[in-house]
Amino acid sequence: xxxxxxxxxxxxxxxxxxxxxxxxxxxxxxxxxxxxxxxxxxxxxxxxxxxxxxxxxxxxxxxxxxxxxxxxxxxxxxxxxxxxxxxxxxxxxxxxxxxxxxxxxxxxxxxxxxxxxxxxxxxxxxxxxxxxxxxxxxxxxxxxxxxxxxxxxxxxxxxxxxxxxxxxxxxxxxxxxxxxxxxxxxxxxxxxxxxxxxxxxxxxxxxxxxxxxxxxxxxxxxxxxxxxxxxxxxxxxxxxxxxxxxxxxxxxxxxxxxxxxxxxxxxxxxxxxxxxxxxxxxxxxxxxxxxxxxxxxxxxxxxxxxxxxxxxxxxxxxxxxxxxxxxxxxxxxxxxxxxxxxxxxxxxxxxxxxxxxxxxxxxxxxxxxxxxxxxxxxxxxxxxxxxxxxxxxxxxxxxxxxxxxxxxxxxxxxxxxxxxxxxxxxxxxxxxxxx
Numbered sequence: 001x002x003x004x005x006x007x008x009x010x011x012x013x014x015x016x017x018x019x020x021x022x023x024x025x026x027x028x029x030x031x032x033x034x035x036x037x038x039x040x041x042x043x044x045x046x047x048x049x050x051x052x053x054x055x056x057x058x059x060x061x062x063x064x065x066x067x068x069x070x071x072x073x074x075x076x077x078x079x080x081x082x083x084x085x086x087x088x089x090x091x092x093x094x095x096x097x098x099x100x101x102x103x104x105x106x107x108x109x110x111x112x113x114x115x116x117x118x119x120x121x122x123x124x125x126x127x128x129x130x131x132x133x134x135x136x137x138x139x140x141x142x143x144x145x146x147x148x149x150x151x152x153x154x155x156x157x158x159x160x161x162x163x164x165x166x167x168x169x170x171x172x173x174x175x176x177x178x179x180x181x182x183x184x185x186x187x188x189x190x191x192x193x194x195x196x197x198x199x200x201x202x203x204x205x206x207x208x209x210x211x212x213x214x215x216x217x218x219x220x221x222x223x224x225x226x227x228x229x230x231x232x233x234x235x236x237x238x239x240x241x242x243x244x245x246x247x248x249x250x251x252x253x254x255x256x257x258x259x260x261x262x263x264x265x266x267x268x269x270x271x272x273x274x275x276x277x278x279x280x281x282x283x284x285x286x287x288x289x290x291x292x293x294x295x296x297x298x299x300x301x302x303x304x305x306x307x308x309x310x311x312x313x314x315x316x317x318x319x320x321x322x323x324x325x326x327x328x329x330x331x332x333x334x335x336x337x338x339x340x341x342x343x344x345x346x347x348x349x350x351x352x353x354x355x356x357x358x359x360x361x362x363x364x365x366x367x368x369x370x371x372x373x374x375x376x377x378x379x380x381x382x383x384x385x386x387x388x389x390x391x392x393x394x395x396x397x398x399x400x401x402x403x404x405x406x407x408x409x410x411x412x413x414x415x416x417x418x419x420x421x422x423x424x425x426x427x428x429x430x431x432x433x434x435x
Contacts, residue, residue: 006159007418009427016154019122022111023083023150025072025104027065039063044074044105046089049082053094058103066104074103077119079112079126083148090146091135095123110150121166124173125158128412131405159416161423168422169415176411180404187400194394201386202339205379206369214378225371231364233333236323238285239360240315245273245281252278253313257295260303260319262338263387265293265311273314281314285321290330292322294337297357302346304337306330320360328368332376335383336368 002012025043042058066072074080078096082089085108093112105111114122129135139146161169204210208222215221231237245254251272259265273281287293291307297318307321315321324330336342349362371379414420 002159003157004417006416007161007423007425009423009425010159010161010165010418012157013160014154015122015156015158018117018158018160019079019115020113021150021154022071022113024106024109024111025061025065025067025069026107027061031061031065032059041066042101042103044080044103044109046082046085046108049080049092049094049109051094053080053096055103061104063104072104074099074105074111075113077114079114079119079123080105081110081112081126081148082108083110083150084108084145086144087136087139087141087146090139091126091130091148093123093126093130095120110148117160118163118166118170120170122158124170124412125416128409128416129156131409131412159418161418162427164427165423169420172420172422173411173415177408180407184401184404187397191394191397191401194390194397198387198390199340201383201390202335203341205383206336206339206341208369208371210382211371211375211378214375218374220372220375224375225369227367228370229364230322230366230368233325233328233368233370234322235325236285236321237360237364238321240317240319240321241281242317244317245277245314248272248274248277251275253311254278254281254316255293255313255319256316257298257300257303257318260293260295260300260305262303263305263334265305265308267311271316278314285323287311287313287315287321288323290324292324292330292334292337294320294322294363296320296360296363298355301350301356301358302337302343304334306334318357320363327373328370329373329376329380331380331384333368335380337366342366 006012039062040060041063042055043061044053045059047057048054074096076096076099080094080096082092084090085092112122112126113119135148136146138152139148141147160166201210208215208225215224247254249272251274253267253270254273254277255265256271259267259270287307289307289309289311293305293307293315295301295303295318300318322333324333345366346358349358350356351358370376411420
């Protein structure tokens with residue numbers, strides 16, 4: 001019984017009947033990158049097996065490890081499979097389209113060489129199997145490595161149309177993939193510009209450019225802005241406790257810097273502490289809605305968030321709390337702390353290599369350009385509107401990128417069921433000699 005029905009002029013065959021498998025060479029770790037060897041040759045490894053074969057980071061070994069076996073040279077049209085890798089990457093394949101030099105391949109990759117079928121047709125079939133998760137599900141697992149067995153791979157069933165149809169299918173697949181890749185490139189390009197646009201908006205906000213028209217309409221000049229320090233505009237500045245709390249399975253939420261995002265707290269994954277620990281950690285100052293929390297240490301350094309309404313929590317490590325005076329809008333302070341103007345200052349003041357940090361005494365001296373309270377409100381209103389639009393655009397781009405692989409998988413599934421509209425039923429299958 002074959003997996004599904006295909007057009008009448010197609011046949012089913014086992015993969016082993018339409019290709020040959022060639023395992024890579026083995027060599028000691030000490031032999032890697034030996035370009036000074038008498039006969040060095042670049043060697044493919046699993047890291048080179050990407051959506052397109054990546055030849056930018058090759059290792060070198062001595063040709064003696066090939067043992068004069070000509071089959072250990074990579075050939076044009078080879079399908080290179082990552083046959084031993086993590087479960088998520090085992091079975092990933094690349095196609096060898098061009099070769100500019102002699103290359104061999106290591107023991108964790110497999111060269112698959114088509115016979116009696118179009119090499120790219122076989123490549124796209126194997127790519128569908130990878131995207132469908134079949135290799136991950138059927139690989140054997142050792143300590144940290146999953147392996148795909150060539151014998152099992154050879155027993156996979158592949159649908160085979162007449163050879164001209166194989167070529168038409170590949171042409172159609174690549175035409176559709178080119179359009180998808182272009183859409184992905186455009187979406188990624190827009191994403192790459194997101195932070196630049198956001199930085200430009202924030203720069204305009206804190207130099208007065210964003211509200212120039214507002215000031216003109218209200219008869220206010222830029223000379224109404226003052227330069228004030230954090231310690232001047234805040235009535236409370238509190239460093240967090242430096243000890244690691246005792247975590248519990250339930251209780252009160254204890255915020256960590258891993259909950260920080262630019263402008264908001266992500267409470268999707270939280271940790272809990274006991275009531276006693278909660279009280280002890282909030283002894284100096286209990287967070288209130290509108291407080292600005294700032295990450296001042298660790299991997300997530302220099303992010304500011306607003307403590308929201310309805311949250312009952314204490315502060316974890318590596319953060320501080322700022323409570324603004326009445327003449328400062330908390331959201332204005334938060335946006336400023338996330339702006340390029342202050343992030344550059346943070347870089348200059350950051351110390352420590354193992355755990356980067358900025359001292360609270362330096363933060364107290366940060367200079368904040370301070371307009372009147374009504375202009376602060378206008379700046380926050382404009383920023384919230386612009387940044388919300390940017391975030392929606394960003395989510396749309398991320399959605400496009402996330403859908404590309406799913407769409408490619410769907411195209412491949414249709415291709416191997418004869419549903420791309422390219423089949424010519426009058427063509428007679430030419431694979432009768434395939435068993």
